Amino acid sequence: MSNSKGQREIRLNAFDMSCVGHQSPGLWRHPRDRSADYKTLDYWVNLAQTLERGKFDGLFIADVLGVYDVLNGNADAALRHSAQVPVNDPLQLIPTMAYLTEHLGFGLTASLSFEHPYPFARRISTLDHLTKGRVGWNIVTSYLNSGALNIGQAGQRQHDNRYDLADEYLEVCYKLWEGSWEDGAVVRDREAGIFTHPERVHPIGHHGQNFTVPGIHLSEPSPQRTPLLYQAGASSRGKDFAGWHAECIFVAAPSKPVLKRYVANVREAAEKAGRNPRDILAFNLQTVILGETDAEAKRKFDEYRRYVSYEGALALISGWTGLDFGQFSPDEVLRHRQTNAVQSAVETFTTIDPGREWTVREMADWVGIGGFGPVFVGSPETVADLLQEWVEDTDVDGFNLAYAVTPETFEDAVNLLVPELQKRGVYKKDYRPGTLREKLFGRGDRLAAPHPGAGYRDLARWAAQAAE
Incomplete structure (x- = not known):
């Protein structure tokens, strides 16, 4: 399949987690798998540099705060087979990877159910500074009851209530990131002895149902202010939330009908929120098993399947x-x-x-291989055909590629698949300069109207409107 006239660029992220056997339980036993090296910076730096060589848009790092203890009422199976446990903190991996790359973006999964927005906002601003604006936040409300219990909550909130909290959480973050510090607040004037003009730093005065945050943001404005916003909710309420807030959405749809319906629903939700539906990029979970030929890829896939737990x-x-x-x-x-x-x-x-x-x-x-997402097996030509077909038939913008065996799956994508997509004219040959938001959308480093976050930039005007 050659490039259809006008077909948009295919986007690729790598999908990983600071654990063993992320989406392919049991494959940690494969002799070429190196997922047990997740505890080392060498693993993550080598992966980031490989992905940047392949012009991937980003490394999307999943996370859970809790364990999979529903099966048989305990965590034994998850522990025995390393089903996303043990799992480490993903945030601490990113600064080193960013320091040793130039363009690769980093999508951090962080649940707003377990941390107050005031310290979280500072943590993200710090990360945006250290990465020079290459960080995104995958906004999740969490689904494991074990996580809620272990931080002292009685249990998970009801599903829709979690999104009500999430709306207010984002409101607090927008006020801190966008409105608290004016662009001209920090002057570093040595002669006058003024580092920051106090009159240009504003308390946000938030008094809501879930949070009270009266003061100022602790960090000066970072390159993006608000990180690039990912969201992965598949429910009706989650789609509405994504239509309002998300710049990128992530779905694990196993078939084209499910994916097409989901993407259409989120774009419709964005339009209802007063946004351009094309201001949201949609990524589907996908696993690609590649070989020089279809037969070679099939042999590799059959080999992998023998290790599934x-x-x-x-x-x-x-x-x-x-x-x-x-x-x-x-x-x-x-x-x-x-x-x-x-x-x-x-x-x-x-x-x-x-x-x-x-x-x-x-x-x-x-x-067993790739979670709920589909698995494509074949030569670069075969897999490229399938990816283009899914883009054309579902309106998806790109794919979060999970691994079966790491780093082999990612190296095969970079060495085999990317050149084929580039040859077809549907994949970039170089990065756009700037922050992650600029690289993906080409419209500047920061949120722009009509995104709701941009409306909090002028806190005084916002407060006046809220009082009316």
């Missing part, structure tokens, strides 16, 4: 859906008669192969 996959599915899949036998067919969680999962899987009934074992096999 069935129990590890069930631990992930149970955590994602909130349902204990240990209560079902491996060959039991899941139908719509079970709980809402199963209905959602089954409805998603039926779009892959309409009319097919899925057993628990088959669902685990699917998730």
Whole structure:
């Protein structure tokens, strides 16, 4: 498939996590897998430099604060098979990677359910300074009850209530990042002895339902002020939130019908919020298994499949859906008669192969490599055809590529897939200068109207409007 006239550029992020076997439980046992090196800066620096060589837009780092303890009511399976545990703090990896690269962006997953926005806003501003404006925030509200319990909460808030809190959380952050310090506040005037003009730094005076933040932001304005905003909620409420706030959305859709519907819904939500639907870039979770030929890629895929952990996959599915899949036998067919969680999962899987009934074992096999996202296996030409087809048929802008074996999966993407996409004219040959926001959108470093965050830049005007 050659480039269709007018087809937009395909975007690529790498999808990783500071753990072992992120989306492919059991493959840490593969002799070429190096995911156990996640504890070393060498692993992360080498990965970042590989991705930058491949002109990837960013490294999207997932995170969970909690463990997958739904399967059989405990965390044994997750621990036994390293299903996203042990897991380290992703933020601390980014400054070193940024220092040793020039263009690669970094998407940090951080839950707003577990940390007050005042210290969090400073942490992100610091990171934006240290990366010279190459940081994004993947906004999540968290889904693991174990995380809430371990920080002293009675349990997770109800789903929609978490998004109500998230709206106020973003409001506080926007006020701190955008409105507290004017651009001309910091002057560093040695002769006058003035570093910052106090009259140009404003208390935000926030008194809301969930947060009270009366004072000023602690950090001076960073290159982007507000980090590039990612969001990954798949529910109706999550899509509305994304339409209002997100600049990039991330979805793990296993089929084109699910992805097309999701992207259309978020673009519609953005339009209802008064934004341009094209101001949001959509990325789907994808895993690509590449070889010089289709046959070579198929051999590699079959080799990988021998290492998949069935129990590890069930631990992930149970955590994602909130349902204990240990209560079902491996060959039991899941139908719509079970709980809402199963209905959602089954409805998603039926779009892959309409009319097919899925057993628990088959669902685990699917998730065993690449999580809920699809897996493309083939030569660079075959995989490029599939990626272009998904872009054309679903309106997705790009893909978050997960690994089966790391760093091999990422190295194959850089060495085999990227040159093929470049040859077709659908992938950049160099980076645009500037911050992550500028690189992706080409319209400046900072949020611009009609994004709601830009409306908090003038705190005095905002306060007057709020009082009316």
